[in-house]
Amino acid sequence: MKTFKCAIIEDSSTQRKLLEQIIEKNKNLKLLHSSSASAESLAEVNALKIDFLFLDIEMPVMNGFEFLAGLTIHPQVIITSQNQKYALDAFEFNVTDFLLKPFSNTRFEAAITKAIDKAKSVKKKQPESKLVVKHNLKQVELNMHGILYVEALGDYVKVVTEERNYIILSTMNAFNKRLGSENFIRIHKSYIVNLKMVERYNHEFIEIKNKKIPISRAKIVELDQLLNCIE
Template sequence: MRKLNCAIVEDSNVQRTLLEQIIHKTPNLELLYSFTSSTEALEKINSSKIDLLFLDIEMPFMNGFEFIAGLQIKPQVIITSQNSNYALEAFDHNVIDFLLKPYSKKRFEIAVGKAIIKVKTSIRNKPESKLVIKHNLKQVELNIHAIQWVEALGDYVKVITPERNYVILSTLSTFHKKLGDDKFVRIHKSYIVNLKMVERYNHEFIEIKDKKIPISRTKGIELDRLLKCVE
């Protein structure tokens, strides 16, 4: 199994540094981000592919539970806190574990082990991936694997599925990260395609359901290799 991409949200410099050191020494983890500011962290994590989040509860401006409520795509969450009174409420937010500071390396490994098992089980048992989007001022649950392609429309993106199209306020780069699937490839500055939906292609364009989508010059060779690997 690949390493889990991790992020830390912790306003204490001492606690954050200690956690960074532990993560760097843990073979199954890859630390991508470490934040002191909950507001800055929320924006970044909502536009990134994070598997596991280490989250402090008592922070200025936004506490840990408010932070969880603001997540658009929820990674596995391990709460870290010096106050055991938060434990019951933490599990009400469906977190994977609660680490009471100061915690031992062994206790840390147990918590991470739970996250690894949860991710493995999710990959094995989940037949389709869902993404919650806002379309026409409503929350819509979208099956990621049904997406055929995504195209840029200024400050918006247009998501094409067999049933209907969705227009979402987002950049193409941000939406690409939310898809979280390596079968979605940006083949042009204005297009992301689902490789499993490609019917025909040449060095100039690919075709999905009679739609010809241009390929940028830099993506031609890579696209040929990727399409040959699609199961």
């Protein structure tokens, strides 16, 4: 199962520590950020592209609703509050769940299960990503999810899918920008791969459909992290 990236925004250091410990014990969760609400923490959370946000409401510098309003990403939000009166307003923000403090481990796990199910449901509803390219002087529409890898060929790139290959006039840098998806990573000067298609790998190469593709030393750590967080 995918490891879901999390952030905690909570004013109480005691409550933050409690949540950190609970998250640490859950094999499906990985904590990336834990702090009180502020302009700085809001910017960091937006940059992290987290999956789940555990959010308090009553905080001195910025309250939970102000924090929600400033988000530019769309994580599953689980409110953690001591005051039930915020529940109605919270659900108007389309939060995933509302945990009333103190909550039990059982209640926390139920909220996580709900968030995971909702995240998967949202992902399934996303339309296929299309990329229009010119191949053999014709415009071709590629399904990005079906791309296995991209290989550099001088002034061209070869886009390899399960059905066929496409030779496209483009630099690797330009084509990598066009892909613009977190599922693709340039692991070598001559290769971009679809992380969803990786079948096995070590620190020298990855394998996709019996094709061994070399890995640049500079990309090993990033590749480890990304493959650990993808379904």
